[in-house]
Amino acid sequence: MKHPAVAALPDQSPLLDLLDEELGNLCESVPAALWDRALCAPARDFLGRPGKEFRARLVELSWQLGGASDPVPLELPLLVEILHAGSLIVDDIEDESDERRGAPALHRTYGVPTALNTGNWMYFWPFALIGRMQVPESVRLRLYERTSGTLMRCHEGQALDLAARVHELARRDIPNVVRATTRLKTGALMELAACLGAIAAGGSAARVDKLAAFGRELGCALQMLDDHGGLACEARRSKGLEDLGGLRPTWPWAWLALSENVDDRAFADLQADAAYLASSSGDFSSLVDRICALLGNSGRYEIHAGLSRALTALSAEVGAERVMPLANEIQRLEQSYG
Numbered sequence: 079m080k081h082p083a084v085a086a087l088p089d090q091s092p093l094l095d096l097l098d099e100e101l102g103n104l105c106e107s108v109p110a111a112l113w114d115r116a117l118c119a120p121a122r123d124f125l126g127r128p129g130k131e132f133r134a135r136l137v138e139l140s141w142q143l144g145g146a147s148d149p150v151p152l153e154l155p156l157l158v159e160i161l162h163a164g165s166l167i168v169d170d171i172e173d174e175s176d177e178r179r180g181a182p183a184l185h186r187t188y189g190v191p192t193a194l195n196t197g198n199w200m201y202f203w204p205f206a207l208i209g210r211m212q213v214p215e216s217v218r219l220r221l222y223e224r225t226s227g228t229l230m231r232c233h234e235g236q237a238l239d240l241a242a243r244v245h246e247l248a249r250r251d252i253p254n255v256v257r258a259t260t261r262l263k264t265g266a267l268m269e270l271a272a273c274l275g276a277i278a279a280g281g282s283a284a285r286v287d288k289l290a291a292f293g294r295e296l297g298c299a300l301q302m303l304d305d306h307g308g309l310a311c312e313a314r315r316s317k318g319l320e321d322l323g324g325l326r327p328t329w330p331w332a333w334l335a336l337s338e339n340v341d342d343r344a345f346a347d348l349q350a351d352a353a354y355l356a357s358s359s360g361d362f363s364s365l366v367d368r369i370c371a372l373l374g375n376s377g378r379y380e381i382h383a384g385l386s387r388a389l390t391a392l393s394a395e396v397g398a399e400r401v402m403p404l405a406n407e408i409q410r411l412e413q414s415y416g
């Protein structure tokens with residue numbers, strides 16, 4: 079019997095169904111309204127918001143490429159989406175963000191302590207889901223190890239993201255910092271999505287390694303796309319302004335640092351201007367225009383090259399025909415970033 083605090087909504091998503099099932103085991107001696115305020119309402123709020131769900135579809139493809147013919151277990155694709163949701167909640171707190179997925183960031187509605195606990199709970203829930211999956215114990219152990227390793231790397235990447243400020247870094251160090259942060263955060267989680275299904279399906283170690291490498295490359299390219307779109311796409315400009323205001327080293331900074339068309343004096347001026355605007359809560363519009371003008375199409379070129387490398391390597395492993403649905407999905411994602 080479901081706990082009254084988690085009564086299902088009509089026509090809700092499989093993820094919310096899974097959440098209701100999990101929270102249905104809550105201690106019923108505690109008033110439902112208290113459980114709702116403590117965990118059920120914030121978890122439902124965030125997991126009910128529309129997302130791209132690209133990672134879930136990647137897990138399903140990985141399951142097939144791992145050699146499985148049965149339908150993918152329900153928990154498997156949702157597992158990565160839950161981890162991603164938890165990381166977004168915590169990131170928003172640490173970055174002092176105002177909005178996520180078309181609504182106020184969770185800590186803006188429920189307060190930092192409740193949002194933080196909800197995000198952390200979403201780091202642990204996937205391990206309970208792995209524990210109940212009908213897979214051999216050797217496979218379950220591989221799933222545990224891969225998932226826990228991913229969480230550790232994501233936190234290492236987030237540590238870099240929190241500590242590094244673009245005006246404090248030497249120009250030569252910025253590309254390496256951005257690359258490392260991306261691989262540890264976005265790359266690690268996409269790597270998990272790309273190989274988790276194959277592991278659960280009992281795929282070979284060689285196939286799992288190839289899929290993992292594909293996921294890392296794809297994650298890096300998609301982070302480039304996200305960073306680029308935050309400046310170049312007017313509809314996503316708020317994200318780019320948040321990154322600039324936080325003085326975060328992002329891919330546009332890395333591309334500028336590597337550009338032979340930007341001398342050291344011009345680059346130092348950009349760093350100084352960003353630091354001044356951040357400290358004075360100034361208008362970044364002019365700085366955005368300068369950065370975009372200096373970058374030209376170089377960012378787009380890097381993104382296309384990264385996506386092409388990832389898809390070409392995967393096609394060589396499993397065949398172009400099997401990769402085509404994924405290539406179409408990536409093309410759709412690329413267009414959505416502007």
